Amino acid sequence: MTDKTVLNATHRALGARMVDFGGWDMPINYGSQIEEHHAVRRDAGMFDVSHMTVVDLHGARTREFLRHLLANNVDKLKVAGKALYSCMLDERGGVIDDLIVYFLGEEFFRLVVNAGTRAKDLAWIERQAKAFDVDVKERPEFAMIAVQGPNARAKVLGLLHEVDRPRIEQLGKFAAAAAQGPHGMPLFVARTGYTGEDGFEIIVPEADAVALWQALAAAGVAPAGLGARDTLRLEAGMNLYGQDMDESVTPWEANLGWTVALDQGRDFIGRGALEQQKAAGAPRVMVGLVLDEKGVLRHGQKVLTARGEGEILSGSFAPTLGKAIAFARIPAGEPGELRVDIRGREVPVRLVKYPFVRDGKACDGV
């Protein structure tokens, strides 16, 4: 039995092609995935991301608990509403999940974790929370709509109660605040996203989600499916859990070192293993690849380097660039000329720094 978000009937009425995504019946596109991708890069698009899991943490020792649970340091969160991206690691330094944590009060933090990892995340968080007397509460009664694109914020702002508009307009990147939407519906508006464009991710009570979706559509925001979400986040250089990293991979090997805070004296889960690997040097690295000839790089293809074989992680045709791009994990060290095995043919690829696309345009060297 697949789960359905509260917007399921809305997607079907729009003619969406539905697929099973981690046990959820979700729209992969509403017609053309490429057009949806361009709508987000050029104007504004919206995604139903209600399948993602919202977990609220309450208790006097919540901050102390998160210092222990997360590889990034929640002490960077000083102002209410600020958000932080972090990995949650196991004792071996393997990535259990990546998530966003919001600081909502000294005794109240909110996590948004992946849908596909919901059960194991909740089990892990609850187990770790006991020692800190922190209450872990899933919030399945919330839906979530991501509105992304250069015009996304303006279109959302137009739907907010006028007293909230200036405050939400001034919301900094990676910060969130409450606001009233159409008909006074209560919204949690975060200036975050997974596309490389500006925009908001909006948490809304399930009962109001369809009305919010319709209001956004009427404001000219194009529905976009998970297919476009995937190509957008890949162009933007953002990892996908399960494809680019999992428990068998440390943040060093997933290009997520920037999210690890090895600050003095903080004993977070996995720290020992990470320090050991850092001292010894990670055996594998994650890199960006571009294919200049025709063809498409795909998950699982073999990458040939001077140091041995690697593997394509996320790979796809990139609509903004008109060619294929990928993340790959390859042996550390000077890789030499890189080739990818595409159905028995060895095709040369270029190693590039990513993100591949920023602000709607190809980055230098891509």
Next chain:
Amino acid sequence: MSEIPGDLKFLKSHEWARVEDDGLVRVGISDHAQGQLGDLVYVELPELGAAVTAGSGVAVVESVKAASDIYAPVSGEIVEVNELLNDKPEIINEDAFGEGWIFLVRPSDRAELDELLDAKDYEALVEDEDH
């Protein structure tokens, strides 16, 4: 989904075959197949003059989402390929049963055509898949 033309024969793997007036067999993928694949971004065409065997992979279509082998519905020789697809693979999305044809075969054994599904059987197969 667009109407399935009655003069087409099908493989279960969603290729269509149309016998032209000159006896050559034109091959493409069904509208259902293009819909499943989503936006096509690349077509690997067979080589002109290549000998193909019924049921063997002779071309590849790639969408943003996936790569899919295209099997030959009949054995024979490739006598023409749809070069337009090199630059505009999306023609298959727009007109799978017409302008989006992929290659033309001179069949070596016309009896193989009898092994294929007719339009009605193919329609039934697609409906089964959808439910």
